[in-house]
Amino acid sequence: MKPLFTSLCLASAVLLSTACSQAPAQAQAPTAAQAGEKVIEIKNYMFMEVTVPAGTKVTWINRDEVPHTVVEKNKAFRSAALDTDDKYSHVFDKPGIYEYYCSIHPQMVAKVIVK
Ligand SMILES: [Cu+2]
DSSP states (O other): OHHHHHHHHHHHHHHHHHHHHHHHHTOOOTTTTSOOEEEEEEBTTBOOOEEEOTTEEEEEEEOSSSOBOOEETTSSOBOOOBOTTOEEEEEEOSOEEEEEEOSSSTTOEEEEEEO
């Protein structure tokens, strides 16, 4: 009888500790809702400057009748030539200031500030 009693005790101890350790694992992470998507329209040979939280997906849309590109100064990202209404997206995971320009019209400069 003694071995059976011992194993029953062990089994209930395992059940108890499992039930206890599951509770904190089910708590939800509260940070996921902050990052979203931000749209930048390229218009009249100009970008828009934006400030976004880390994790944001930024999408550029070319509203001009000429092609533009989106090229980061330190090559963090680089789009192909965007024709009218073409889009390009980049997800900004790390905080920082990202200066970029259009390689076809180098006077077009702007920045994305990631907090
Ligand atoms: Cu351009």
